[in-house]
Amino acid sequence: MPATNNRYPWRSGCEAALIAEGEQALAVRLALIARARHSILAQYYSWEEDVSGKLLLGALLQAARRGVRVRLLVDDLYSGSNRYLESLAAEPNIRIRLFNPFWLRLARPWGWPLEILFSFRRLNHRMHNKLLVVDDDWALVGGRNIGDSYLGLGRERHFVDLDILIRGPVCADLVSDFLGYWRSRWSHVLHHLSWFRLPESLALANNAFLLHLMEPELARLFGVEPQLLAVDLPPLHWHPVSAQAFMDAPGKGARLRRQPTAAGRALLAQLDGLQQSLDIVTPYLVPTRHFYRTLRRMIRRGCSARVLTNSLAATDMPLAYAGFRSRCTRLLKTGLSLFELRPEAGRCLHAKLALFDRRSLLVGSLNLDPRSFYLNTEIALLLEGASLVAEVEAWLEQQLIAQQAWSVTLREEGISWAGSAIEPETSAWRRGLIRLAGWLPVHHLL
Template identity: 30%
Template sequence: MSPTHRLFTALLVLLLAGCSTLSVRERRDAADLALAARSTEVGCREGVDCAVDSPLLALGHAAVAASTPEAPRHEVVLLDRGQDSLLARLHLIRAARTSIELQMFIFDKDDSGVLVLEELLAAARRGVKVRVLLDQLYGLPDPNLQASLAGHHANFELRLYNPTFDEAKTQKLQYAAGILCCFMKFNQRMHTKLVLVDGVAGITGGRNIQDRYFDWAEGYNYRDRDILVMGPVAKAMAANFDAFWDYERSRPAEELKDVAERLHRNGGPPPSWLFDPERPPPAPRVTAMRDEAGDGAAVMARMEPLRLAVGRVDFFADLPEKHGGELRAEEDASLAMHDLVESTQDELVIQTPYLVLSREARKVFRGLQKRAAKPAVWVSTNSLAATDAFPVYAMSHKYKRLYLRELGFRIFEYKPYPTDAPINVAATGVLGEERAAHLPMFGSGSSGSSSGPVPLKRAGIRVGLHAKSLVVDGSIGVVGSHNFDPRSDNLNTESMVVVHDPQFAGALLASIRRDMTPENAWLIAPQEKPPVLSGLNYSLGKLSEKLPIFDIWPFPYATSYELVPGCNPIPPGQPGFYDCYEDVGAFPEVDLPLKTVYTRILTAFGAGLVPIL
């Protein structure tokens, strides 16, 4: 960076930092106001917000009691459905007796977010120690709300991870300044997701606290996956949470500048819409979910068909020192992930929303292909029509030849309107003539910008893949937050649960296979060879792919295929494949002019961004 640029950046940062009018002493006094305002009263209203009996949580205590270091016992529940995952979280929070730790990347103020937040506050008021750690960029970015929460109760603590400009809310100019002045630190995010109750039961996986993760969004919902694990591995989850909680980048909300300003201005915690007695009543679905979460027997009955008793379960998670330079970025969760992939003997099944591989990951997969007995590698990922990350998909599209030809992947791209998906359509709220008629996002994407889903040719309940899982040799199942991409390796902190049990691995495999069926996904395979100059076409395409900026060759190696009705699935390369599969183009369902050119342009701009995608 030139001296002029450095000076400009420094001035911009100083300008942004100077927005606070409080002195250091005034900020310290503001924090003291929040601490002094915290209620110490403990109590609850029977049948309203008191702790409920939980057969589910009892399984966690029983598993811990029955375990030994040599013979651990765990209970696990695979949470494929968003409504099940929200219910499990709320019920465990309602059942907590001693402690709740919540660690999250995104925590929104929509229906699900407010519902979870209210249950956390109710738990604190009845005597449960509640600690909430949110990544600063997307964790309740409302300084007034945070100021109010900071002074609510002595049993409730809120901290924000990595507030780059020492504030709860990042302004638009601060995003630009973050890139200019402190790119690496600004991009080091806490991507971990965890809800841990009473030190015996934890939920982790791909879901954040936001409506679209629980089938409650009207325009676009995620097909995601979590795991509820109960037993001694929860101790490792607690230790990892404590490491983040105590790390220097985790800041109490009341110490942040914009939060302190509101505390100072109001002489204590300011009024908040969350505690407004005149606030409109919650939506019927919120009331119904809250009521169901309070019925331990009903929750247990709903989770029982999904429950498995297993033995060994491991929890691998990055430590915050990954962001401080004390640990190599590829250690911990990423290292465990690479070791699992390398251990594959026969078959590896991966599900990731973003098929962008780091150089290290490519080396691992190339190593698998060099073996005399090459393991099969199946990949479930997003199509352009389903993804909400256009630039990331552009990079995935650029390297399809590499993935198919050199790494041996069999790729299935998720459809935006899957026929058979674990999505509760009724819960989205878009059904019915009156609702559908007033939904501008119903069945369509954004205007085709580089962020958000793209426009589609037809309407429907739109779904994008967000699950991060893998199955190794049908015997080990992994559910976590790691996207198997460079950002997860190098910038984000990630976590994952590894279950060493064939029955669980089989259930997870069936779940991923479901997303790869012709009803739910397009098969990605090489295009039929042209009758002449096929070798030249391949060579020129490969050369174009290796260009550092533009991928200019207009004849892509691969395309999307739809199974012809009446045909059975056939592997690419087998006789009769092109008779049973219809070429539906590189970007089926997408309603954009010059789609290929658009994607190539994004690829050109994104080529240098692979490490942070």
């Protein structure tokens, strides 16, 4: 086990299960909340005001009313307009806090440019963590935010993503880190999301609707099958693992000095100790200097490396793809094997994982771009367990088959995507914008 300079040691005696399908991820979250008896801790970058977002808020409301203590921490950037959060905050057993909030609440997001103009460094620091802990003994860590596209209910876009459900001693470390965020100066009690407080009558009506939405008959009207609301966990394949938790300090990214995230340091430490192979899945591939140099040294030692990322046709962040495109030739010259996900049926890659020598696995919220390495706070689990790694490897191989991903190679005439000199299934207008954006020095803002 290479040293990772982490404040938490390895925890043995844990069990973990891979959650690969969106609807399964929603069912697991609902079942965990339904099973809760004492406490629920939830920490998310984005909590959408859509069907899955309302379902999970309804589940939290049910838990609170049967005596479970609920604490929910969300980043203000994408969650601060969800007025259902404000409705829940009035409940006695629910506490909600916003991470690094915008103070100009009127006409959001149109008022943001003015505040960003005067507080850019502060507001550019976001909490990208995704974590759910139930009764201090069950935890869900991965790449999924709360929203229909992540949890199998999306109609236009479907995110290909992963979670790890884990139980055992490592959960105590995750609880400790969550409480560090909860008590930090970056987390502020949610009183109201606009300049005026939500009327009590409307808050009560919102909460009543959330509870009714948990009824199978009403949920079916919103496209939710009754089996997703079951109290029991869906069938899962459990694996014995050893685990180590990595979570950034809440103030990481707000400092002037650039230091890689805790998960980023764990990734680099594992690369330094690799002997055979590296497999990485990341939706955004804009390698930092730290990562590029470590990757090049690793390949020169004789290790193989494969990366799966989004294609231009599939990505939800064209600016991130522009940063990748301007570095693609340099990456391929290292000997890296590169693949891009095809955009079949609205698919978009959002999973974040790394496999090391087919013996250990890093999974969490870390993207391979400057934002994740230096600005955002991130969370990850480093896991060792032969059967879990084998299941994740099988999932990755399924994504890499010809029907799922294109191979990107370097030829004498330039970059080739499965034999084509241009990015497949894209318009000339979109390709031109990407080339233009690649010249702009804004990739640290991704």
